[in-house]
Amino acid sequence: MRTPGDGTSSGAGRVGDAAARLGQDAAELARREVRAMQGDLVAGLREFGAGGALLGGAGVCGLLALWAAHETALRALETVMPRGRAAAVLTCVYGTGAAVLALAARDRVSAATEAAADALDKQADTLDATTAAPDGTTGA
Structure with missing residues (x-):
């Protein structure tokens, strides 16, 4: 002790x-x-x-x-042309340009969104195929 x-x-x-x-x-x-x-x-x-x-x-x-x-x-x-009409013409040109660019941007963003969704779907299908059990059922 x-x-x-x-x-x-x-x-x-x-x-x-x-x-x-x-x-x-x-x-x-x-x-x-x-x-x-x-x-x-x-x-x-x-x-x-x-x-x-x-x-x-x-x-x-x-x-x-x-x-x-x-x-x-x-x-x-x-x-x-008179000053007011010249300003109006430029305003119309700028507005038209803005509208065309906005539509082009909308189309690009939409295409990019669809491409991303397709890629995710393809990846999900690939993962489903790799996790499938030999008897055809999913491994989950």
């Missing part, structure tokens, strides 16, 4: 201290790794932010170019 204080507690204390040190070391290592990943992430976000700002600037320049093209077309039409 052992009595309290016969030396076994010092061994358990050393194991407990080692476990505590191991836990602290693991936590410190995890903190270092998180800090390193955080630094990499922040650097990546800065690059992304700079790219986003450049893309935004490109969008503004593109919008200004479209506005200038509109003004040029309006001024050219004003040489052959």
